[in-house]
Amino acid sequence: MAALPAPQISLDLRGRAAGQWRLKDGVEMLRFNPDAFVQDWHAHFPATVAHEVAHSIVYRRFGLRSVRPHGPQWRGVMAELGFPPVVTHQTPLTGRRSRVYVYQCKCQSHRLGPRRHHLIKQRGYRYACAECGGKLEFHDQVEWREQNH
Numbered sequence: 001m002a003a004l005p006a007p008q009i010s011l012d013l014r015g016r017a018a019g020q021w022r023l024k025d026g027v028e029m030l031r032f033n034p035d036a037f038v039q040d041w042h043a044h045f046p047a048t049v050a051h052e053v054a055h056s057i058v059y060r061r062f063g064l065r066s067v068r069p070h071g072p073q074w075r076g077v078m079a080e081l082g083f084p085p086v087v088t089h090q091t092p093l094t095g096r097r098s099r100v101y102v103y104q105c106k107c108q109s110h111r112l113g114p115r116r117h118h119l120i121k122q123r124g125y126r127y128a129c130a131e132c133g134g135k136l137e138f139h140d141q142v143e144w145r146e147q148n149h
C-alpha cells in the first residue's frame with residue numbers, strides 16, 4: 001500500500017466519547033473530546049491518543065476488511081504500542097451542558113442563557129416580556145440544557 005497521508009486531527013468531539021477514529025471520503029480523522037482532557041488529563045494523555053492512533057494503524061495494515069473495531073488486530077497494535085487495550089473510559093462526560101436561567105413574567109416563563117443572566121444580575125439590565133410587557137424576574141430556578149453534537 002502506498003503511504004497514506006497523515007490523519008487529520010481535530011479537537012471538536014463532543015458527547016460521551018473521549019476520542020474517535022473515522023474515515024470520511026477516504027480521509028482519516030482522529031477526533032478528540034477536549035472536555036475529557038480538561039477533566040482528567042492523565043487518564044487520556046497518552047492513552048486515548050494511543051487508542052485512536054491504534055485504529056489508524058489497524059486501518060493502514062488491514063484496510064477495512066472484516067476487522068472488528070476493538071478486535072484482535074486492534075488489541076495487538078495496542079500491545080505493540082505498550083498500552084492496555086482499554087475501550088471504555090471513566091471520565092463522566094455528559095456532553096456539553098449549559099445553564100439555563102428560568103425567569104418569570106406575569107404570563108409565562110422565559111429561559112435565558114448565561115450571557116443575558118449575567119447582564120441582568122451584574123449590570124442591571126432589564127428585560128420585559130414581549131407579550132405582557134411585564135418585567136422578567138428570576139427566582140433561583142436553574143436548569144441544564146444538554147448540547148450534544
Ligand SMILES: [Zn+2]
Nearest residue numbers: 051055069070
Ligand atoms: Zn476505539
Ligand SMILES: [Zn+2]
Nearest residue numbers: 105107129132
Ligand atoms: Zn409575559
